[in-house]
Amino acid sequence: MTQSAFIAAVLDPDAPVPMGLTDASGHPVAARFNVYRNNVAVSLKEALSSGFPAIKSLLGAAFFDAMTGVYLRAHPPKSPRLALYGETFPEFLAGFEPLRHLPYLPDVARLEYVLHQSYHAADATALTADAMQNPDALIRPLRLAPSVFWIESAYPVTQIHAAALGGSNPTGGGETALITRAAFDPVATGFPPGTSAVLTALNAGTPLGEAIDLAPAALDLSAFLCALLTGGALISSQDSAHV
Template sequence: MRPDPVSSGAFAAALFAPDLPPPEGLTGRQQFAPQRRFAVYRNNVTVSLVDALASIFPTVQNLVGEDFFRAMARLYVTAHPPTSPLLFTYGESFPTFLENFPPAADLPFLADVARIERLWLDAYHAADAEPLDPAALAQVSADDLPAILFRPHPATRVSRLTHAAGTICLRDRSGQSLEGVNPMAPEAVLITRPNFEVAIEVLPSGGATFFEALLAGETLGEACLAASAEDADIPALIGLSLTSGAFSKIDLTQESDRS
């Protein structure tokens, strides 16, 4: 009599719980023990997910060391199995996991570094679009400038952080030393993908407010007004909005026409 087939739920539960025995009902070639083959498969799946996390969070791994990272990642994989067949979507909750991982408590900036690396990957996989031509603004009359609407590039992300994660990621990914970096300094970061290469920009004072306003659909005039309350360099921020690749087009729609 053939044993009942293993349910997908029982198989998945045992796959990501190394303390559980293999599910009942496993079958295989007579010369191989199915339990042994399952153990090998379980280890291979875990290793592949740990490798995926290492590729998504290379700076986190460099900060803690490979051995520590892989041990930590194994615990994450066990607690947070993937919910999608697309590996690049894995690890979205990894920053929160790091915030609550006691062995990493002496590196409080680690979670913010992971957030930047996760946003980097999201920007990398975002839809394609032509970046805004910087010359576009020169064709707008001075009277119409305050009412301009900027249309975001699909890859654009802005993040406010309580640590210097943007600077840490920039230096680490370019092979520069982290000497002199104060990891506890708050930063705001703009992530874009001009010309198909993801870029990280640490924003100056008022930068996050300025870009968040434009990304939310507010006019250039409204964004400038909001950022000016933080002593922002408005001309520099406008220049960055044109050259960073954060936007794909501008609309000359008057403010009264917005819905």
């Protein structure tokens, strides 16, 4: 019996128990294997439920449970870090035929996944508002903290995410979703499409004054800079860069 055959049998509830599985006395262990198989599926479904609560809310618990059963068999974990299971879930949603009428779902899933990435990212010493008052603050290279992420979406993804978890109904159109983490809990803030150009430039070491020149006309610079500072997003260029 190969490792791949064992994994395939674990993930498929209809697959037969692999040949050659016995206990210390040489007796078949079909019952034990079925319990183990069920526990693995339950654990992976719970990880997805915890990692993508907005998706579960938007689709309903019953549909989510059935769909994640399909997903986990096609996309078993590739890392022992179960808290970050679901990296390919957004792409799966994009190709899942029953959800073709909900084209915003993959971006909501991407947002939820990067929220988890932010939560588990390394800590960094953020620049304070006082430090940014220095005359050379606009011309020195900066970086973004490892906990900072962003995605571009054709939909108001931060609002859809919030609405799915009990917030107000979404309005407006596409946005750049900025994820920051000042302490322990990441926060997603929506900005006009194209704001990612500023973030990409900052993370490449472009001085703040130059990076802001790339901002879309609709960007409220005061609100954007406030989100960066209160979110602990800016760090010295000598510290580790965001990946």
